[in-house]
Amino acid sequence: MSNTSTTEATEASGAAEAATGASPSRRSLIGWGGAGLALGAAAAGGAVAMTRTGNDVDPTAAEAGAAVAFHGANQAGIATPVQDRLHFAAFDVKTDDRAEFVEMLKEWTAAARRMTGGHSVGEGAYGGLAEAAPDDTGEALGLKPSRLTLTIGFGPSLFEKFGLKDQRPEALVDLPKFPGDALEKARSNGDLCIQACADDPQVAVHAIRNLARIGFGKVAIRWSQLGFGKTSSTTPDAQTPRNLMGFKDGTRNIAGTETDRLKKFVWVGEKDGPDWMTGGSYLVARRIRMHIETWDRTSLQEQEDIFGRDKGEGAPVGKAKEHDKPFLKAMKPDAHVRLAHPDSNDGITILRRGYSFTDGTDGLGRLEAGLFFLAYQRDVRKGFIPVQRSLSRTDALNEYIQHVSSAVFAVPPGVRDKDDWWGRALFSKEA
Numbered sequence: 216m217s218n219t220s221t222t223e224a225t226e227a228s229g230a231a232e233a234a235t236g237a238s239p240s241r242r243s244l245i246g247w248g249g250a251g252l253a254l255g256a257a258a259a260g261g262a263v264a265m266t267r268t269g270n271d272v273d274p275t276a277a278e279a280g281a282a283v284a285f286h287g288a289n290q291a292g293i294a295t296p297v298q299d300r301l302h303f304a305a306f307d308v309k310t311d312d313r314a315e316f317v318e319m320l321k322e323w324t325a326a327a328r329r330m331t332g333g334h335s336v337g338e339g340a341y342g343g344l345a346e347a348a349p350d351d352t353g354e355a356l357g358l359k360p361s362r363l364t365l366t367i368g369f370g371p372s373l374f375e376k377f378g379l380k381d382q383r384p385e386a387l388v389d390l391p392k393f394p395g396d397a398l399e400k401a402r403s404n405g406d407l408c409i410q411a412c413a414d415d416p417q418v419a420v421h422a423i424r425n426l427a428r429i430g431f432g433k434v435a436i437r438w439s440q441l442g443f444g445k446t447s448s449t450t451p452d453a454q455t456p457r458n459l460m461g462f463k464d465g466t467r468n469i470a471g472t473e474t475d476r477l478k479k480f481v482w483v484g485e486k487d488g489p490d491w492m493t494g495g496s497y498l499v500a501r502r503i504r505m506h507i508e509t510w511d512r513t514s515l516q517e518q519e520d521i522f523g524r525d526k527g528e529g530a531p532v533g534k535a536k537e538h539d540k541p542f543l544k545a546m547k548p549d550a551h552v553r554l555a556h557p558d559s560n561d562g563i564t565i566l567r568r569g570y571s572f573t574d575g576t577d578g579l580g581r582l583e584a585g586l587f588f589l590a591y592q593r594d595v596r597k598g599f600i601p602v603q604r605s606l607s608r609t610d611a612l613n614e615y616i617q618h619v620s621s622a623v624f625a626v627p628p629g630v631r632d633k634d635d636w637w638g639r640a641l642f643s644k645e646a
């Protein structure tokens with residue numbers, strides 16, 4: 216399969232860099248997020264597009280700490296090969312001034328363009344006016360781009376503001392309460408979200424910190440989540456990661472190269488509506504706490520029955536290899552994989568992109584740990600909701616997990632070129 220990369224992000228940030236004499240250039244550019252898009256954007260923006268062949272995994276790019284293209288028809292950070300670390304932040308809007316908010320989105324986009332390219336924000340962390348706070352906080356100086364991706368999402372509550380009511384997509388429904396939910400309000404929902412993924416945690420944290428700093432007075436972080444150890448793969452040729460229960464996770468995920476399945480299950484199509492969402496997706500985020508200590512005292516046989524896969528190889532019950540086709544009837548009726556599999560859900564398929572988390576202990580000597588579940592889909596009503604409805608009722612895993620926070624976001628399409636900005640199609644419409 217041939218993948219297309221574009222040098223636009225490099226050029227955009229390179230130009231800014233030349234103008235400011237700021238941070239060093241230290242990146243190569245990868246990205247196949249939007250094949251046709253890059254060519255289109257290149258034609259429009261006059262940038263050079265190049266075609267790269269190869270599979271979806273680019274270990275050398277990861278090792279080299281390369282940059283992922285920021286511009287494209289779809290935002291990076293969804294079908295992009297999953298990076299090792301996450302810093303996810305949900306924001307509340309604090310201003311009611313639409314122009315001020317739009318200006319912030321433009322500033323965020325410019326900063327995101329630079330940071331994903333491996334550069335400091337604005338004029339950098341030093342060298343500017345001694346009397347002013349620097350444009351960049353500085354802790355990513357000297358670090359590689361680390362495949363940083365920044366993905367923005369708009370929560371249902373944003374559409375209550377700025378006269379956006381009519382623009383709220385029908386597919387952006389409030390999630391229903393599922394059996395077993397124990398949601399913490401302060402750690403749920405949000406007007407906006409930014410998902411920062413990178414191979415270096417400091418690069419991801421730097422990105423969120425600087426966006427929060429730029430947004431000061433206009434937005435405030437409502438809650439955030441750090442994640443380590445990806446628990447899903449969009450790159451089937453790479454080794455499947457393991458979750459904190461010790462099982463391979465992401466075996467049967469949508470791969471980033473499966474253009475047809477991405478189109479069918481992940482990207483919002485032209486006729487799905489509203490127009491401004493074409494090329495976007497919907498994100499469900501759930502902080503799922505694991506009762507690790509109970510799990511660790513559970514027999515191996517029971518653990519394997521619960522998932523319907525063996526712990527070592529990750530093979531489905533009765534099969535030898537991880538990627539062998541699961542035979543669902545061989546699994547226990549309440550096995551997680553049997554219940555979550557598309558064949559048990561009218562073909563429903565979601566793209567999972569979650570991370571493990573450990574936030575210390577809970578004061579009772581138990582690890583505060585689990586899975587920060589992130590799933591992208593074309594329509595939440597035909598994605599997460601029906602699957603979770605079924606899982607929440609019968610999944611054997613429920614004895615060992617609890618959903619403690621929840622949020623849903625409309626993730627707009629990608630930023631096309633250097634003149635485009637996050638949310639332009641939505642906010643350019645007359646209120």
Ligand code: HEM
Nearest residue numbers: 458462463464465466467503552555556557586602603616
């Ligand atoms: C802490 C909670 C969870 C854990 C530890 C977990 C773990 C796993 C594991 C180990 C697999 C098998 C390997 C694979 O194909 O990826 C799997 C599969 C899957 N899980 Fe989960 N999962 C959790 C929550 C969820 C939730 C909330 C959903 C969706 C509502 C979900 C949807 C799926 C799907 C769709 C599959 C693939 C089924 C297939 O096609 O065979 N999981 N999960």
